[in-house]
Amino acid sequence: MSAPFMIFRDPHEVTLLLDEIDLGTMRHALRSAKVERGFRLLTFDTVMDFSVVGFLAEVARILAEAGVSIVALSSFSRDHILVKQVDLARALKALGPHVEELC
Known part of the structure; x- marks a missing residue:
């Protein structure tokens, strides 16, 4: 285990x-x-200093506009979100155009 x-x-x-x-x-x-059940974990695998403000808020805004609910999780230097498997394709499509600005 x-x-x-x-x-x-x-x-x-x-x-x-x-x-x-x-x-x-x-x-x-x-x-x-x-x-x-039925969640997928998306990790923003970029180390962010604690002084970064609004990153997860922007991710949440983009996904909310696409109608995707999230569970937000943060470690000290990385953020993660859980999305339902049924929403995964929609979430990735919504985030795709923003990858460079977010990461």
Whole structure:
């Protein structure tokens, strides 16, 4: 089993981002968990200084205009988004013309 991509804990819940194989392996321990499938991870693989302002807001704006819902995730120097598999082609098409300006 590989490690979860993300573990997020707040006062109300614990969120795990897992791939399908790991979910199958851990399912016995997650019997009462709410599971939502069908997401694809898009990573903006460019290192950004913490002082960069508005990058993810611009990505969200572009995708919102295309009717694509996202789950935004950030690490210290990279941003990621989750999109539903059914929206992947639309998301990539919307972001395509903006790749150079965004990255």
